[in-house]
Amino acid sequence: MSDRARVGIIGGGIVGSSIAFNLANAGISDVVVIDRGPLPGWGSTGRAAGGFRHQFPHPADIAFSRFAFERFRRFEADTGVDPNLRMHGYLFLAQSQARLDQLRGIHQVQRQAGLSEAVMLDRESVAELVPHVVVDDVLGASFCPLDGFLDPLYIMHGYARAARARGVRFRLGQEVERVVVTNGRVQKLQGPGLDLEVEWAVVAAGAWSGRLLRQLGVELQLAPVRRQIAGTHPLPQLPSDSPMTFDDDGFHFRKDHLGGGGANLIWEDPAEPESFNQEFDVAFGAVLRERLLKRLKDPGEPLLSPRRSWAGLYAVTPDHHPYIGPLRDPAGIVLAAGFSGHGVMHSPATGWSVAQMIANQETPDLTAPYSPYRFERGSQFPATGNIY
Numbered sequence: 307m308s309d310r311a312r313v314g315i316i317g318g319g320i321v322g323s324s325i326a327f328n329l330a331n332a333g334i335s336d337v338v339v340i341d342r343g344p345l346p347g348w349g350s351t352g353r354a355a356g357g358f359r360h361q362f363p364h365p366a367d368i369a370f371s372r373f374a375f376e377r378f379r380r381f382e383a384d385t386g387v388d389p390n391l392r393m394h395g396y397l398f399l400a401q402s403q404a405r406l407d408q409l410r411g412i413h414q415v416q417r418q419a420g421l422s423e424a425v426m427l428d429r430e431s432v433a434e435l436v437p438h439v440v441v442d443d444v445l446g447a448s449f450c451p452l453d454g455f456l457d458p459l460y461i462m463h464g465y466a467r468a469a470r471a472r473g474v475r476f477r478l479g480q481e482v483e484r485v486v487v488t489n490g491r492v493q494k495l496q497g498p499g500l501d502l503e504v505e506w507a508v509v510a511a512g513a514w515s516g517r518l519l520r521q522l523g524v525e526l527q528l529a530p531v532r533r534q535i536a537g538t539h540p541l542p543q544l545p546s547d548s549p550m551t552f553d554d555d556g557f558h559f560r561k562d563h564l565g566g567g568g569a570n571l572i573w574e575d576p577a578e579p580e581s582f583n584q585e586f587d588v589a590f591g592a593v594l595r596e597r598l599l600k601r602l603k604d605p606g607e608p609l610l611s612p613r614r615s616w617a618g619l620y621a622v623t624p625d626h627h628p629y630i631g632p633l634r635d636p637a638g639i640v641l642a643a644g645f646s647g648h649g650v651m652h653s654p655a656t657g658w659s660v661a662q663m664i665a666n667q668e669t670p671d672l673t674a675p676y677s678p679y680r681f682e683r684g685s686q687f688p689a690t691g692n693i694y
């Protein structure tokens with residue numbers, strides 16, 4: 307038997323859940339969120355490192371982060387769930403003059419965007435801020451104390467819980483296999499045991515969104531790429547208030563507040579091919595461990611823990627920024643996917659924006675830079691610098 311909803315959201319991760327919550331807040335609670343997983347959060351959301359930052363090289367991302375930060379601060383009041391926000395900062399170290407110049411340029415953009423809290427530090431100030439870090443090769447750094455950590459699963463859960471309380475329905479364990487289009491407009495979402503008539507569909511299927519787009523004949527690049535996090539056994543020499551700390555080639559580490567007090571070690575493997583592989587590669591973990599040994603003053607002999615190391619998928623677009631906005635053809639479909647490593651931190655602004663698009667049928671200024679069609683006029687997002 308066919309069922310109906312005004313909006314069907316494909317994907318119940320942090321992005322789909324935020325959209326559902328924001329739609330309900332905008333007065334649209336005739337919404338069904340469909341996720342093929344038997345439990346929510348087993349896509350990329352539950353595998354995220356839980357970092358959030360304002361320090362981006364483009365004003366649009368800074369505005370998105372500012373919006374998110376305000377929402378995260380009142381998240382518990384809005385949803386009843388504590389997002390576990392810890393403002394310990396992000397620290398970007400420069401080990402070369404070229405990187406220092408780049409960080410200074412990015413810092414200027416941030417100041418112009420009103421991010422007065424971000425500062426440039428010299429080596430002595432870095433040593434004072436993070437006495438546990440080796441700074442011999444450091445020329446300077448940028449730091450923002452508003453950046454830090456939060457818990458992706460709690461946030462997703464908070465959004466979903468509050469959306470349910472406002473009347474949104476969740477269908478777990480159901481896969482959308484077919485988006486039915488009639489006369490140029492979305493009509494139904496179908497799969498085994500699923501036949502849902504909709505006015506609007508939202509594609510929030512994370513790294514799996516490309517498959518749905520291809521099925522619709524939409525030619526947008528969106529690739530799944532494995533991203534790995536190596537976790538250590540408890541590491542007391544890494545203070546629990548230490549910032550997310552980046553070397554200038556992107557290697558970074560954080561205190562693992564939820565997983566037993568070790569460190570999470572993260573780096574992009576530039577040779578990583580496009581694939582749906584989510585297996586952790588211990589050889590890559592060994593490389594990350596070596597990097598930690600070089601950066602910590604007193605590293606001891608950190609043990610990598612198989613129980614605390616994992617891999618997940620980034621959904622990657624050509625400029626590492628998401629597609630957020632309605633498709634031109636077919637009509638009635640809004641896309642919210644392709645977040646690389648920013649989908650958790652940018653879920654509040656994304657959810658609010660998509661709700662505005664459906665409720666008012668207009669794209670907020672905040673979100674215009676993320677149009678799925680931005681490449682027609684050339685993406686304005688810089689190709690280098692703090693992308694990750």
Ligand SMILES: Cc1cc2nc3c(=O)[nH]c(=O)nc-3n(C[C@H](O)[C@H](O)[C@H](O)COP(=O)(O)OP(=O)(O)OC[C@H]3O[C@@H](n4cnc5c(N)ncnc54)[C@H](O)[C@@H]3O)c2cc1C
Nearest residue numbers: 317319320321342349350351355357482512618649650651
């Ligand atoms: C290792 C790693 C570290 C990261 N670190 C950070 C970080 O520090 N900060 C940050 O902001 N972001 C980080 N990210 C990125 C972040 O995890 C993602 O951007 C975010 O989780 C995307 O959320 P989503 O809801 O779009 O996708 P997902 O959480 O993947 O949810 C998509 C859902 O869609 C469902 N689905 C897919 N296809 C279908 C279908 N056909 N029918 C029904 N359901 C379907 C899936 O089951 C899944 O639950 C990291 C990612 C990884 C992998």
